[in-house]
Amino acid sequence: MEKNSVKLLHDAGQEYVSRCTDKPVPARNVGQPCRDGCFSRLGRPVVEALFNGFYGMGDYDKQTAYIQSLVTTNPVKRRRVPIGEELPRKGKTYAYCVKYDNVMHKVCKKGFLSIFAITDKRVITALKKKTMTGTPISDQRGKHTPANKLSDRVHVLIKEHVDSVPKVSSHYTRARSADRKYFSTELNMAILYQLHRDWMTENYPDDEKVKESFYRNAVNVKFNVGFAPVRTDTCNTCDLFTNQIKTLKDSAASEDVISGLEEQLAEHRTLGNQGQNFIARFKGGPFDNDGTLALCFDLQQTLPTPKLAHGAAYYLRKLWTFNFCVTNMRSNVSTMFVWDEVTGKRGSNDIASCLLKYLDLHHDADEQTQLFLLSDNCSGQNKNVNVSLLLLKLIHDKKFFNIQHHFLVPGHSYMPCDRHFGNIEQKLRKYATIETRDDYIRLIKDATHEGFEVIAMQREDFLDFEVLQYHITKRTPRGTTFSNSRIVKYDCSYREGYQVKDTYSSDEAFEKVRLQKGKQCFSRDVFDLSKVPLTPRYHGPIKIKPVKVKELKELLPYVSAGARHGIMMPLLPNRKPCSKRDQGQGKKMKMRVTRRTIC
Template structure:
């Protein structure tokens, strides 16, 4: 083969040769390496460089193949020392076996001419010997699974014939072919055009639009045409990659380098331009970063029109119509080399029609007219002024944000008295008042489109109510008369938001610490769901009737991600502090093991349920009941910002109820069965609370015999208001003493609830029940339930007829 010709090498071979040359230059004692064929039956003491070893560790299935297809490079030292031997995988193995089975092809490059001239002869000799060795082996071990898109090597006896065969490589190979080994170490994940030479604004736009399509920045998901199947296929076709037709019946192969011109070419193109240079030109032309306009501009710059020098006389139908001819050239090292038409078209893998189109679009000055397909403005296009009027009208309506999920979403909420149709009618009225003609008023479909795809608004009330204090401060800020008052209100508002955010972070930190210490810490969130009506009827008369309420106190174990629904109905107990404390006690009895040392509770600020003296008494009872527990904490979220993990459980229950309308709710037991069906990853654990589970914790601090007393002063003599506390804590080391904070950044203050000074804990183990039997409901509710029995199956009538009710109640 011609010594000046270049062949594609894998990046591994390129790096090995480069390292070898650098070592040769440093030692200044290395002679030309002598290439011999390594043994294919026995592995000798050959060594691989660091890149070779790491690559084979990632692909151990190629180890045996490398041993059987290697070329040994022996380094002869002038000092007579033991020669150094290294292994270079044969070119046939690198170009056929590994690219077909691994991802090494994406790293394929060619040795550039940037290697020092002093080593050029050495590189050529290494290439020639590798090709000869690969040809002598006949490639017998690796031709079974050869891909047509990779280098084809029919068995030839001469290396020159093998090199002249058509070179087929994958599109991924072409994309990376022009990269030098030095550029392979650059981080191409960066969008910086300095770090990434292949950076383009077009790629950045695609990436941004893809993220925008997946985001939740508008009411409805935006369409991303770049991800449509048809457009993906079009982009592959324009990039020369393999693609399927629209019908899917045919697979079009990727653009590959075709045969050069024949031996009878008058310009001797294939002798003047090596195959390596053709590969580089082809890969650059079909780079995915290049558009159709860029490729047309390139073709127009290297193809020129020339007048016809001589014309054969023709008459009649055979008379010639062409007045010019094309002169084809390729740019080699900054110079244009004239080539024949066949060589030009086969190098770029294009048709004559592509050339004609590019030349026809060429204007004066050499600029090609851009492709205008799909870019014509429709005659009925709606003006931007009309769209802007719609946006201005939508922006006039006041919106509110969800304060519980403020950091998770940017959705804004409109009043529930509005909808798109009503807003559009207001828009039309405003346009008519301003004297707009019908052609300047948007249709309702356009109004809805702008609202849905440009705004992240919702009409329904937020799943989590907005904060009263936030709404109040925002209103005062808008109506402030002076700048000083506005600044003060804004500072109060910012402080309120900072406090709520800090508490959410503290809750997350508590969850994280408990997960790191599963045995000794437990973090739970408690919240009472809204009342569930029983029986659940939907006729018009039932809307005006009182129903039996079913209660659900959810205890979310954030440490183990378990949900517990403590359920009962108002015929069993109410929903006050005693009931919440009793549910917490039963959960502790069933789920707190002897290894747990610390329990932390997070809840909202409801005074009648969570933040009261009854809950404090239940903490003392937990320490008495569980000797292993040393600390019980109760922390409260900021008022108006009390979104808890238990709220997600309640949302799931309500959502699943809507999905199962065929599931009839007749008695409170049906609600329990309904909740058992909920849960996506884990089912909710339902605990049926009975009469005997509800304890009267007032027994611990009311009466002369009670062990504790409800004190209003702390140890320092300051007024103690539990409604202002943000953190409550009881400790086994000081039983009967409550530690509290009114600000998380302050130190604990103490309140001694002992009725008498006693050093030891004397909380009784037995606490009386709230009541021995059912809780009577009102006579009015009982009467309404009896009227609803006409829509209730008969087998459930006895349940409602036997309910206890206050017979002497004076109904209003």
């Protein structure tokens, strides 16, 4: 700590900066010689040795004990009381000496203070700490309990309150800091502190309340929580190399080691810039009319439903609304797919379903024969077997002749989707209350002057792409891994599987990964995913935990009558539950599909 380091410099007689005045305090030096000739009798070398030995201890208690051993207290031998005074002004006298080479040398007071560069107050304070037995009392400064220190119960209550406020993990920081949690986006520290005071008044009215500064410090230091999950993260690799280079430069390490790390950092940034070049490539220019449909896609952070400004709403769990964005990089026009957690989830099947629905609505088969996709590396949503099989199915369906899926470098995935999400978030911040999913759809549509196309996903829109896995043999690349891939290509010239490489370089060759079963050559009679029917993924509302349903019901008094119906209807046992007979037929249909042999 800075306080302890300043204290060590002070006790060692070295220069330091005062924590009170922020001004530099010069180092201690031997004072001016006295008039009695003490310096002459001892000699300058002895004076310097005594001074260096005193501050060489570097400990206040040791120096105090040393002063006590050199100064003795004696009674006054002869008193001279001035006329008019009843008691003498002086009750004791002090004898000063120094010890060198096991010999005690008497010195005057002025000489003693000059040798050790101390004040009269320092000597008196040291003698006051001398006990009847001659043993010193250690320095007690900073070791007492502060009079204004709050009890441990205060910290317990703060923790109890923070734990009572729902928190979520960020979609964008989950890979780097899995334990990091975030409060709702409509909260900030001022609102949270006011909620704490109201909570204390309601639950613990007799306990002491803390100031906002104390509460702020406790939350920031003792809890791994934050506000408003960040949209983009800094790159882990860039941060790691930068910190390593800075540390090596501070420690005067070898120039070869530093230059090697700088070269690796430059190569990594070049790789990240190459991914960004693909975005710039499709923004007009000579590639405008090459018959390629260029898309980027991403999932926005979850939207709480309902979003309320009432204090009680911050402690209750809410329904999540999902917003998936697909942006045409040529026209910079985005289409938003919105659904809630009762209608669908946010896994690979849901993402693939939204992509397929977008292509069904916006793909021109006569003019767009190639598909270019750009996304981040989220394995649970974008980089997985279900999305890969969807793209291979599009090749078998002859909707495209060539498909390339480019994955941006983590930490450098700045896509047009992110800017559109920023526009949406700015719009949503202006509204303290958003009650239903339909309200989110209305606000997202009007988030910009041009507006967004918004499609409300229904339960039957989500398809089950896992049935395609029963018609393939899962194989992995030999030269790399699918998780490390940068480009995955699907081409009508190789319909047995896909091609992959772990660089963006055009000079690097693709590695073929065969998904077709067996060893025979490709034939539509043997391997044709276009013939595999896709069944609905969900046959009824997705079950919500009873505790969450209970808390959602507690929010109903704070929303309008029309919104209550919109919030609770999806959570009811079901308007017309799926019968066991229907569920059985659904299972039989899936079994027939999975057992089917394409011929």
